[in-house]
Amino acid sequence: MQRTVAVIGGGISGLTACYQLARSPNIILLEGSGRLGGWLHSTRTEDGAVFEHGPRGIRPAGTVGKNTLLMVSELGLDADVLPVPGDHPASKNRYLYVSGALHRLNPSVFVGSGVLRTVSPFTRPLFWSGLHELAAPRGTQPDETIHSFVSRRFGKELADIAIDSLCRGVFAGDCRALSMRSCFPALFEAEQRQRSVILGMALGGGKGPALDSVLSRRARDERWSQWSLRGGMETLPEALQDFLRRRGVEMHCHARLQRLERTAAECWQITLEDGSVRADHVISAIPARALAVLLPGWAEPLAQELRSIEAVSVGVVNLQYNGATLPITGFGHLVPSFEDSSLLGIIYDSVAFPEQNGTGGPSVRLTVMLGGAWFEQGFGDPDMVPQAMLLSRAKEAVRAHLGMMAEPSHTIIKACIPQYTLGHWQRTGKTISRYLEQEGLPLSLIGASYQGVSVNDCIYSAKTAVTRLLDQAH
Numbered sequence: 391m392q393r394t395v396a397v398i399g400g401g402i403s404g405l406t407a408c409y410q411l412a413r414s415p416n417i418i419l420l421e422g423s424g425r426l427g428g429w430l431h432s433t434r435t436e437d438g439a440v441f442e443h444g445p446r447g448i449r450p451a452g453t454v455g456k457n458t459l460l461m462v463s464e465l466g467l468d469a470d471v472l473p474v475p476g477d478h479p480a481s482k483n484r485y486l487y488v489s490g491a492l493h494r495l496n497p498s499v500f501v502g503s504g505v506l507r508t509v510s511p512f513t514r515p516l517f518w519s520g521l522h523e524l525a526a527p528r529g530t531q532p533d534e535t536i537h538s539f540v541s542r543r544f545g546k547e548l549a550d551i552a553i554d555s556l557c558r559g560v561f562a563g564d565c566r567a568l569s570m571r572s573c574f575p576a577l578f579e580a581e582q583r584q585r586s587v588i589l590g591m592a593l594g595g596g597k598g599p600a601l602d603s604v605l606s607r608r609a610r611d612e613r614w615s616q617w618s619l620r621g622g623m624e625t626l627p628e629a630l631q632d633f634l635r636r637r638g639v640e641m642h643c644h645a646r647l648q649r650l651e652r653t654a655a656e657c658w659q660i661t662l663e664d665g666s667v668r669a670d671h672v673i674s675a676i677p678a679r680a681l682a683v684l685l686p687g688w689a690e691p692l693a694q695e696l697r698s699i700e701a702v703s704v705g706v707v708n709l710q711y712n713g714a715t716l717p718i719t720g721f722g723h724l725v726p727s728f729e730d731s732s733l734l735g736i737i738y739d740s741v742a743f744p745e746q747n748g749t750g751g752p753s754v755r756l757t758v759m760l761g762g763a764w765f766e767q768g769f770g771d772p773d774m775v776p777q778a779m780l781l782s783r784a785k786e787a788v789r790a791h792l793g794m795m796a797e798p799s800h801t802i803i804k805a806c807i808p809q810y811t812l813g814h815w816q817r818t819g820k821t822i823s824r825y826l827e828q829e830g831l832p833l834s835l836i837g838a839s840y841q842g843v844s845v846n847d848c849i850y851s852a853k854t855a856v857t858r859l860l861d862q863a864h
């Protein structure tokens with residue numbers, strides 16, 4: 391008898407798992423909402439402007455970046471790719487908003503001749519942070535917060551300003567709570583391997599698998615910092631959906647799971663609102679906390695670990711200013727938590743991707759990101775916050791930081807980003823995997839809750855999980 395694999399959750403993780411399984415028969419995808427794609431969600435206006443609800447740019451670098459470009463190529467999307475080359479202002483200019491002013495941080499501040507100069511908002515040349523790092527001893531803790539790791543190796547000022555902002559701009563999180571080992575594993579391992587992060591990164595960590603494609607070679611030659619797709623990031627799940635439909639994969643929207651049980655015949659019994667499904671193996675691609683509530687009472691040890699993987703809420707406010715121009719060009723700016731904790735940063739979408747501005751004449755598209763780990767403190771309960779409060783906070787920030795006074799058109803979304811806090815590596819790498827192994831549970835866990843929040847990480851971990859599953863079956 392053919393085995394049935396049920397994939398729960400039709401975000402990019404679940405769709406990629408189906409894509410990797412598509413040669414096998416009896417695959418069923420169950421998505422709770424009315425659409426596939428999860429956070430890859432783009433609103434397209436009648437005049438062709440694109441507003442992203444979640445990710446708006448993907449990095450091409452490294453094994454995970456190349457792997458995504460390979461899938462994009464296989465899906466026939468090469469002509470839709472919008473690259474941001476290395477010499478583009480959105481690659482060269484990123485800003486920090488400190489003491490009421492924008493400070494430009496171009497890459498040479500960290501790696502070029504700029505390290506010898508004092509660049510505001512820092513009070514001394516970053517050269518000294520580099521020297522400090524090269525001399526600092528190897529850490530002895532199995533895990534450490536990002537703030538503690540960077541303060542110990544590079545000095546407190548870099549941690550307080552640059553790293554605090556970076557963690558807000560990637561995890562919407564607090565670097566004093568996030569785990570270095572789980573959020574930046576390559577840097578953590580570089581220190582373990584070579585005693586110094588700088589030396590470890592310079593000497594490299596061995597070769598990854600060969601995942602080259604025409605797109606990844608172009609990305610390397612043109613030094614892309616990121617890329618998107620002409621119709622927005624949602625083009626990717628749409629292409630996956632088309633591919634899966636052609637392969638005959640069963641896909642169901644409005645199929646929210648209510649309960650997961652084991653039957654006497656060692657199958658999964660999956661209860662939906664209006665029926666049930668049986669499967670031999672379940673791939674969960676939903677947030678860890680959402681899975682925890684579906685599990686039966688006997689799996690409480692697993693549910694407990696899953697519940698401890700938290701997530702924070704982000705208010706995403708897209709604003710369009712018709713006929714306006716920005717006072718500066720770049721990727722956007724971040725706001726460190728000491729400056730204004732509940733305002734994370736502003737992305738200048740129209741600079742990186744002018745192709746997505748639409749045909750309605752010149753306009754500026756911005757996204758203001760609010761809340762994150764500071765959401766409750768700034769706005770109260772995420773489920774109760776009035777949209778008007780998020781909108782007025784976003785407009786006020788654009789006025790104060792960029793001097794743009796006009797009345798914008800807008801969309802407001804509330805999103806979630808998982809937080810890898812101290813001990814995450816042990817929770818996912820040891821406790822959870824040991825439990826699944828000991829109980830012999832045919833359950834794979836993929837998605838942003840476990841091994842990286844970026845789109846690249848989600849795609850790569852879905853592929854790895856399916857490869858493991860197919861290897862076990864042979």
Ligand SMILES: Cc1cc2nc3c(=O)[nH]c(=O)nc-3n(C[C@H](O)[C@H](O)[C@H](O)COP(=O)(O)OP(=O)(O)OC[C@H]3O[C@@H](n4cnc5c(N)ncnc54)[C@H](O)[C@@H]3O)c2cc1C
Nearest residue numbers: 399401402403422428429444445647805837838843844845
């Ligand atoms: C605002 C924001 C900006 C971001 N920016 C970037 C960026 O610039 N670059 C980048 O690389 N990454 C970015 N990310 C991160 C990245 O987009 C996400 O981590 C990734 O898309 C998560 O994909 P996923 O499939 O694991 O989860 P999700 O997209 O959350 O998908 C999970 C799916 O499961 C469904 N589901 C949940 N519960 C059930 C249930 N009980 N039954 C059935 N279905 C269920 C949901 O409806 C959803 O469709 C951003 C994320 C956010 C929120």
Ligand SMILES: C=Cc1c2[nH]c(c1C)Cc1[nH]c(c(CCC(=O)O)c1C)Cc1[nH]c(c(C)c1CCC(=O)O)Cc1[nH]c(c(C)c1C=C)C2
Nearest residue numbers: 449484558559560561562722723724734735736737759844
């Ligand atoms: C202000 C909040 C946020 C901004 N983007 C995100 C949040 C929470 C989410 C996000 N941004 C990136 C990733 C993926 C990381 C990866 O490993 O690929 C995610 C989940 C990319 C990113 N954005 C910024 C940086 C430094 C990075 C890391 C990779 C890279 O260098 O490109 C900076 C940044 N993010 C935001 C702004 C306004 C900003 C800075 C100018 C928005």
